[in-house]
Amino acid sequence: MTFSHLPTPSLLLDRSRLETNIARMASRMAALGVAFRPHLKTAKSAEIAALVLAGQFGGITVSTVREAEYFAAHGITDILYAVGIAAAKLDRLAAVQAGGARVSVITDSVAGARACAAHAAALGAAFDVLIEIDCGEGRAGVTPDADALLDIAAVLAAGPGTRLAGVLTHAGHAYACRTPEDVAKVAEAERSAAVTAARRLRAAGHVCPTVSVGSTPTVLLGGARDGVTEVRAGVYMFGDLSQVELGTCREEDIAVSVLATVIGHRPEHNTLLIDAGALALSKDVGTRLGPRDTGYGLLDGWPGLRVERVYQEHGVVTASEPLPYDALPIGARVRVLPNHSCMTGAMYDAYHVTDGGAEVVAVWPRVNGW
Amino acid sequence: MTFSHLPTPSLLLDRSRLETNIARMASRMAALGVAFRPHLKTAKSAEIAALVLAGQFGGITVSTVREAEYFAAHGITDILYAVGIAAAKLDRLAAVQAGGARVSVITDSVAGARACAAHAAALGAAFDVLIEIDCGEGRAGVTPDADALLDIAAVLAAGPGTRLAGVLTHAGHAYACRTPEDVAKVAEAERSAAVTAARRLRAAGHVCPTVSVGSTPTVLLGGARDGVTEVRAGVYMFGDLSQVELGTCREEDIAVSVLATVIGHRPEHNTLLIDAGALALSKDVGTRLGPRDTGYGLLDGWPGLRVERVYQEHGVVTASEPLPYDALPIGARVRVLPNHSCMTGAMYDAYHVTDGGAEVVAVWPRVNGW
Numbered sequence: 001m002t003f004s005h006l007p008t009p010s011l012l013l014d015r016s017r018l019e020t021n022i023a024r025m026a027s028r029m030a031a032l033g034v035a036f037r038p039h040l041k042t043a044k045s046a047e048i049a050a051l052v053l054a055g056q057f058g059g060i061t062v063s064t065v066r067e068a069e070y071f072a073a074h075g076i077t078d079i080l081y082a083v084g085i086a087a088a089k090l091d092r093l094a095a096v097q098a099g100g101a102r103v104s105v106i107t108d109s110v111a112g113a114r115a116c117a118a119h120a121a122a123l124g125a126a127f128d129v130l131i132e133i134d135c136g137e138g139r140a141g142v143t144p145d146a147d148a149l150l151d152i153a154a155v156l157a158a159g160p161g162t163r164l165a166g167v168l169t170h171a172g173h174a175y176a177c178r179t180p181e182d183v184a185k186v187a188e189a190e191r192s193a194a195v196t197a198a199r200r201l202r203a204a205g206h207v208c209p210t211v212s213v214g215s216t217p218t219v220l221l222g223g224a225r226d227g228v229t230e231v232r233a234g235v236y237m238f239g240d241l242s243q244v245e246l247g248t249c250r251e252e253d254i255a256v257s258v259l260a261t262v263i264g265h266r267p268e269h270n271t272l273l274i275d276a277g278a279l280a281l282s283k284d285v286g287t288r289l290g291p292r293d294t295g296y297g298l299l300d301g302w303p304g305l306r307v308e309r310v311y312q313e314h315g316v317v318t319a320s321e322p323l324p325y326d327a328l329p330i331g332a333r334v335r336v337l338p339n340h341s342c343m344t345g346a347m348y349d350a351y352h353v354t355d356g357g358a359e360v361v362a363v364w365p366r367v368n369g370w
Numbered sequence: 371m372t373f374s375h376l377p378t379p380s381l382l383l384d385r386s387r388l389e390t391n392i393a394r395m396a397s398r399m400a401a402l403g404v405a406f407r408p409h410l411k412t413a414k415s416a417e418i419a420a421l422v423l424a425g426q427f428g429g430i431t432v433s434t435v436r437e438a439e440y441f442a443a444h445g446i447t448d449i450l451y452a453v454g455i456a457a458a459k460l461d462r463l464a465a466v467q468a469g470g471a472r473v474s475v476i477t478d479s480v481a482g483a484r485a486c487a488a489h490a491a492a493l494g495a496a497f498d499v500l501i502e503i504d505c506g507e508g509r510a511g512v513t514p515d516a517d518a519l520l521d522i523a524a525v526l527a528a529g530p531g532t533r534l535a536g537v538l539t540h541a542g543h544a545y546a547c548r549t550p551e552d553v554a555k556v557a558e559a560e561r562s563a564a565v566t567a568a569r570r571l572r573a574a575g576h577v578c579p580t581v582s583v584g585s586t587p588t589v590l591l592g593g594a595r596d597g598v599t600e601v602r603a604g605v606y607m608f609g610d611l612s613q614v615e616l617g618t619c620r621e622e623d624i625a626v627s628v629l630a631t632v633i634g635h636r637p638e639h640n641t642l643l644i645d646a647g648a649l650a651l652s653k654d655v656g657t658r659l660g661p662r663d664t665g666y667g668l669l670d671g672w673p674g675l676r677v678e679r680v681y682q683e684h685g686v687v688t689a690s691e692p693l694p695y696d697a698l699p700i701g702a703r704v705r706v707l708p709n710h711s712c713m714t715g716a717m718y719d720a721y722h723v724t725d726g727g728a729e730v731v732a733v734w735p736r737v738n739g740w
Contacts, residue, residue: 007435007459007462007740008456008458009740010740041682041683063682063683064683065377083633083645083683083684084633084634084645085633086378086631086632086633086700086701087701088377088378088631088701089377092377108634109634109635109700111635111699111700112633112634112700112701115700115701138636138639138641139643139679139681139684140633140634140636140643140684172681261456261458262456263453263454263455263456263482263510264454264478264479264482264510265481266508266510269508271508273454273509275453275454275456278654279713280740282652282653283652283653283654283655283713284648284653285653309509311509311542312411312433312712312713313411313433313434313453314453314509314510316509329481330456330479330481330482330485331456331457331458331485342682343649343653343682346649346717347716347739348739349739369717369718369719370377370378370379370380370650
């Protein structure tokens with residue numbers, strides 16, 4: 001079947017671009033000489049996990065308990081749930097561990113560490129716990145020089161439901177950078193914060209086997225990772241228009257797109273309508289403040305055409321030049337490149353996989369929800 | 371089970387508020403003396419459809435082919451798919467009709483009408499088709515005085531795969547209004563556009579049995595609907611913070627909320643973290659340009675606390691006053707009122723239904739996707 005026969009909107013995945021992006025990251029990791037723990041919050045797919053993990057040590061990062069359950073059911077045995085743990089979530093994660101996988105979690109407070117230790121112990125379980133470090137984003141984590149770092153470590157090390165496994169940080173503020181040089185500075189801040197925190201823990205007599213950092217921009221545009229034991233990244237597998245703006249990929253590297261149908265022409269407004277709106281594309285406008293506002297996405301192969309407005313199931317396409325209505329009649333198919341592939345992907349149950357051509361060679365399910 | 375035992379994030383639905391909102395709309399329709407065709411793009415639930423259709427004539431509006439299939443499978447036999455038709459979608463809609471339901475579709479172009487007539491005829495099917503009218507929003511439709519109106523009507527009336535069933539319009543621009551008086555003006559423009567188009571069709575010798583208008587704000591805040599045969603609205607069932615801003619409901623009428631867990635405290639930033647982020651809440655910022663920016667949602671029962679930023683699975687809560695950390699410890703549950711319940715609901719497979727208290731009395735599935 002070719003994708004011209006798919007219902008619209010559908011989510012397309014170009015496997016050759018995906019494999020190129022994966023190979024590029026693997027090379028980058030080999031050059032850095034550091035272990036890679038891919039983040040599967042973007043892909044949410046066992047088939048993609050298998051591609052990404054080839055040649056790596058086998059550990060993954062996830063963003064939901066459901067992802068942990070799903071990937072464990074697909075044979076992955078080293079899973080880091082990288083959102084601050086709420087103790088009640090340990091019930092399901094303990095069941096994942098009982099099935100044979102190891103699940104690590106993160107915390108950034110004494111209260112959180114205590115609740116985690118007590119709840120896990122009551123379950124008869126024990127979890128490896130990383131302390132989350134704030135390397136400058138201000139979202140979560142303790143700063144590397146905070147007193148709380150050692151207080152949390154003491155709670156985790158005492159257990160019995162917890163084991164202090166190391167430190168973790170994520171330089172989400174790299175997404176606000178406007179030049180590769182600025183991203184590289186943030187990458188160094190990310191590395192330095194994690195390594196500093198690890199050094200303080202070790203100086204206080206703790207073990208700190210894991211020093212985990214990462215984001216797609218900091219790993220691709222940053223420098224050496226001295227003192228880091230593992231790197232995490234996820235969106236690099238697909239890329240998107242926000243990543244193009246950051247300089248981590250080119251538009252022609254973006255591996256996912258939304259297949260849509262032209263459903264209306266409004267030449268008096270120089271607009272056309274497609275059947276991909278806010279639900280099909282998401283309302284992410286991550287490029288709005290940048291040098292090139294891509295609206296809600298760009299039409300692949302149609303330079304200058306962008307989705308300017310969205311409604312639940314309608315996208316309004318426009319351009320600064322007159323639209324090529326004759327070449328895009330009602331019923332024509334277009335492909336929209338997403339601003340943020342994590343958000344857009346989450347609207348779909350599955351990928352329709354191509355090899356770069358029009359043939360759909362596979363359908364790969366996704367694990368959405370919580 | 372009480373909702374304190376649910377995983378977070380989860381989508382809660384307060385059935386008593388839902389029923390109050392439904393009863394209010396039914397009274398409004400009775401007062402207007404016009405038929406009501408509820409839009410189920412917000413609720414996407416057979417259980418809610420049953421509540422909404424009690425006492426009505428039984429027709430519904432949908433926004434996706436999958437919704438049409440789902441509601442037909444649940445016994446609804448009069449379905450209007452109210453997004454401009456692409457002929458390829460008629461394959462699945464013809465199958466719905468073959469199962470015993472009647473499916474109406476809409477178009478706003480001669481090319482669309484011709485493709486629809488030819489494709490339906492090739493399938494051995496025939497569809498009722500409404501002509502979409504632009505009442506001022508500029509998204510889709512022909513203006514009521516356009517020559518194209520009669521051209522489209524001629525194509526649809528000639529068939530053989532189509533029957534001209536009337537006209538339809540939607541005043542989406544009511545959402546940009548800032549006062550109830552402005553909404554009432556848009557409501558009159560919506561009514562007038564549809565009635566004018568119907569009059570022109572009839573003057574040209576066509577039948578025009580259906581004159582369909584609607585949106586939640588225009589039906590609740592507008593005046594009489596002379597000449598209109600049916601009204602459509604959907605989001606009124608749940609309400610949301612955008613509707614509060616428009617004046618169609620009060621905050622205490624909002625029937626859906628996202629249950630979340632506090633997962634971190636950052637008193638130095640006067641923020642706390644919850645495990646409901648961009649996927650759990652959506653990135654809708656529909657109130658951003660209004661008099662009260664609700665961020666990505668408000669914490670129910672915690673005046674002044676709003677979700678200020680979102681990441682994939684993190685929400686950052688703040689307030690202009692110091693946050694009540696002692697009352698919201700790590701592990702505490704909160705409920706977030708959504709900006710836009712259509713967008714937030716779409717992230718969930720099901721509603722956890724309460725009767726206003728903490729007890730979960732039912733789980734109602736949703737039909738997402740296309």
